[in-house]
Amino acid sequence: MLEVGVIQKAHGLKGALTVYSHARPAIGIAGYSFWCLGASPASVVRYRVKRCWQHGRRILAELQDIPDINAAEKLEGLTIWVPLSEVEVAEDEFLWQDLIGCEVVVDDGTLLGEVSALEEYGAQDILTVQTDKHAAQQGEWMLPFIEEVILDVNLDAGRITVHLPEGMDACFTPRS
Numbered sequence: 001m002l003e004v005g006v007i008q009k010a011h012g013l014k015g016a017l018t019v020y021s022h023a024r025p026a027i028g029i030a031g032y033s034f035w036c037l038g039a040s041p042a043s044v045v046r047y048r049v050k051r052c053w054q055h056g057r058r059i060l061a062e063l064q065d066i067p068d069i070n071a072a073e074k075l076e077g078l079t080i081w082v083p084l085s086e087v088e089v090a091e092d093e094f095l096w097q098d099l100i101g102c103e104v105v106v107d108d109g110t111l112l113g114e115v116s117a118l119e120e121y122g123a124q125d126i127l128t129v130q131t132d133k134h135a136a137q138q139g140e141w142m143l144p145f146i147e148e149v150i151l152d153v154n155l156d157a158g159r160i161t162v163h164l165p166e167g168m169d170a171c172f173t174p175r176s
């Protein structure tokens with residue numbers, strides 16, 4: 001299952017929902033005819049999407065069997081999941097979850113660590129890297145997911161090659 005959004009709150013008296021979408025563009029979440037709602041993929045209930053539309057900057061949706069505000073309020077905070085089999089990924093694209101666990105290597109060949117998270121921030125996405133246990137600088141690195149930093153993503157090898165931004169490279173000294 002792939003997490004594609006979150007039910008934020010009920011909208012109106014007829015059971016519509018305000019949705020936070022992880023899709024880009026956000027309205028891309030409307031492309032799925034069924035949503036599985038639950039706290040985790042193991043505890044979902046499947047709903048048919050009757051209608052999903054953009055209203056200003058918000059995404060709104062109506063689901064089958066959610067007839068009014070009372071039913072809609074019970075769904076607030078639930079995660080929206082879709083089966084991976086329904087997700088279309090172009091050959092030159094990847095899913096965020098595919099990056100978790102990939103090793104991160106600096107363009108000089110030095111192992112930086114392993115991807116522990118990828119977060120969405122306003123200006124750009126941030127790749128969080130847990131440093132290799134052999135690195136002199138232990139902890140986490142937060143790298144902007146931009147072309148100048150992320151040079152190559154090789155999912156077959158489980159490796160991401162990065163170029164450390166100026167100044168940041170001085171912070172990283174591998175242990176001998």
